[in-house]
Amino acid sequence: MTLIDGKAISAQIKDELKVKTGELKDKGIEVTLAVILVGEDPASQVYVRNKKRACEYIGYRSLSYELPADTTQEKLLELVEELNGRDDVDGILVQMPLPKHIDEKAVIEAISPDKDVDGFHPVNVGRLCIGEEGFVSCTPAGVIQLIKRGCPDFDITGKECVIVGRSNIVGKPMALLMLRENATVTVAHSRTADLKAVCKRADIIIAAVGKAGMITKDYVKEGAVVIDVGINRTEDGKLCGDVKFDEVSEIAAAITPVPGGVGPMTIAMLMNNCYEAAIRHNR
Numbered sequence: 001m002t003l004i005d006g007k008a009i010s011a012q013i014k015d016e017l018k019v020k021t022g023e024l025k026d027k028g029i030e031v032t033l034a035v036i037l038v039g040e041d042p043a044s045q046v047y048v049r050n051k052k053r054a055c056e057y058i059g060y061r062s063l064s065y066e067l068p069a070d071t072t073q074e075k076l077l078e079l080v081e082e083l084n085g086r087d088d089v090d091g092i093l094v095q096m097p098l099p100k101h102i103d104e105k106a107v108i109e110a111i112s113p114d115k116d117v118d119g120f121h122p123v124n125v126g127r128l129c130i131g132e133e134g135f136v137s138c139t140p141a142g143v144i145q146l147i148k149r150g151c152p153d154f155d156i157t158g159k160e161c162v163i164v165g166r167s168n169i170v171g172k173p174m175a176l177l178m179l180r181e182n183a184t185v186t187v188a189h190s191r192t193a194d195l196k197a198v199c200k201r202a203d204i205i206i207a208a209v210g211k212a213g214m215i216t217k218d219y220v221k222e223g224a225v226v227i228d229v230g231i232n233r234t235e236d237g238k239l240c241g242d243v244k245f246d247e248v249s250e251i252a253a254a255i256t257p258v259p260g261g262v263g264p265m266t267i268a269m270l271m272n273n274c275y276e277a278a279i280r281h282n283r
């Protein structure tokens, strides 16, 4: 059984970006990410801090905008517009969730698709759908890297892939990326009939549900690759995934742990999108 180490793979990607960023700097190109945080949600503050740290490590410039919780939607959209127009900004990230009085969809759609390093803008989702170059949502992009780098002898082409979950930020883009990798894809959800049987035929299972330990070994074919996107807390406050790790790891060919699997990949892929944004911007 291979334990896919998301921490190590994420570090490897960031180190590769650090080298490539140094090469860009030698050509006079600096990568700049603008990060906007509205309000004082403690989890969001941690995420933003980690993103800024990753920028610093790789050698990107990060611009930080920390706005009060009562910032109006109009003010936020004005700032996004200003950053869209700035030639020295490659990527714009608005930390979600936003306070309730702000329409997240309007904010996502206000970001220029060419600076949308989260890959949430409908234009980028559309580009992914029709196979054009664009930004891909970071968590699903990270899953692809985990499989390719964590299981280098495993070829996704032709494999049965079952994704459990159909959200816009994980399940749906995950399905499109797996299609791009030539897997045969099934997207399961809360209305799927006989989920166990559907999952049991998968060579690759990607769990993105948000229900602690829901995927037991009864859902998993022997020798499957199991990717656990879920982040949940047990009753005693510990982090855990959607997959019952102890029992599934006994039959899986490869599996990601929680924490230390998909989680660390999201920032690495965000950093990769920032690099790509700068490359396209300076073409």
Ligand code: NAP
Pocket (backbone or CB within 6 Å): 139, 164, 165, 166, 167, 168, 169, 170, 171, 188, 189, 190, 191, 192, 195, 208, 209, 210, 211, 229, 230, 231, 232, 262, 263, 264, 266
């Ligand atoms: P979400 O928007 O709540 O979507 C959950 C999906 O699971 C929905 O499509 C839902 O189906 C499906 N589902 C719910 N109960 C089910 C059941 N009993 N059987 C089958 N499917 C079921 O969640 P999300 O944003 O995609 O996130 C999913 C999990 O990934 C969460 O734990 C989240 O914290 C985690 N996450 C992790 C990262 C990371 O960096 N590692 C990033 C993003 C999310 P319906 O559509 O039918 O309701």
